[in-house]
Amino acid sequence: MREVSALQWQGGCVILSVSKEKCEHMAEDINQTEEKDFEPKVYEVGFILTPTVAEDGLGAEVTALKDVLTKHGASIISEEFPKMRPLAYQMRKFLQGRYQNFHTAYFGWVKFETEAQSVIEIKKEFDAKDSILRFLIVKTIRGSTSASIRPISGRREKPAPRDDNRKGSEVAKVPISDEELDRTIEELVVE
Numbered sequence: 116m117r118e119v120s121a122l123q124w125q126g127g128c129v130i131l132s133v134s135k136e137k138c139e140h141m142a143e144d145i146n147q148t149e150e151k152d153f154e155p156k157v158y159e160v161g162f163i164l165t166p167t168v169a170e171d172g173l174g175a176e177v178t179a180l181k182d183v184l185t186k187h188g189a190s191i192i193s194e195e196f197p198k199m200r201p202l203a204y205q206m207r208k209f210l211q212g213r214y215q216n217f218h219t220a221y222f223g224w225v226k227f228e229t230e231a232q233s234v235i236e237i238k239k240e241f242d243a244k245d246s247i248l249r250f251l252i253v254k255t256i257r258g259s260t261s262a263s264i265r266p267i268s269g270r271r272e273k274p275a276p277r278d279d280n281r282k283g284s285e286v287a288k289v290p291i292s293d294e295e296l297d298r299t300i301e302e303l304v305v306e
Contacts, residue, residue: 155228157192157257160184162241162250164197164221165208173197173221176246181225183240189229192257197223208248220248226255 168176173196181191200222207214229237234252241250291299 153230153232155230157226157228157255158189158234158252159224159226159255160237160241160250160252161222161224162197163202163206163248164223164246165210165215165248166199166217166219166221167210167215168221168246177223180241180244180247183237184225184227184229187229187233187236189227189233189237192226192228194225195223197221206248208245210245217248228257 162180164173164176177194177197181194184191198221199219201219202217206217206220208217209215238252241247241252
């Protein structure tokens with residue numbers, strides 16, 4: 116935190132006096148922050164489209180979403196075309212003058228690169244679209260971030276019982292006489 120040179124109360128306002136050196140320092144910090152905001156970063160938007168979008172109109176809707184991204188200077192890196200999915204819970208959206216409940220929807224995503232300031236404008240335009248039930252924009256990396264699909268189950272499977280006769284398993288080695296070995300072999304071999 117920087118030191119303040121002087122605080123003055125004047126006409127109901129606090130006047131902050133800062134030395135010229137500190138003022139120049141603050142200006143440099145602001146310029147560096149602004150430069151960082153103009154560096155392109157990689158983002159991913161996951162979106163859920165309402166099932167009221169017809170399947171033959173789904174391509175046009177995705178194109179409209181990608182057009183919003185490119186309009187704000189984004190370059191598209193990768194994408195997954197939306198697929199109909201069951202929702203984990205019921206979602207509501209106010210459409211055509213009333214609330215509608217949805218149990219299924221189209222889920223898709225687009226990975227893109229743009230400046231940080233453009234994301235705010237993209238968010239505003241996505242908020243205004245009636246076809247989008249929900250969306251989430253996250254900062255990510257350029258490489259593949261897809262996760263392997265794991266089965267969802269409430270319990271874990273118990274490990275298989277151990278079989279000591281398996282190939283490669285180690286059994287405690289105890290010296291045994293030839294007579295005991297012959298008897299054991301004869302008991303195992305039944306004709």
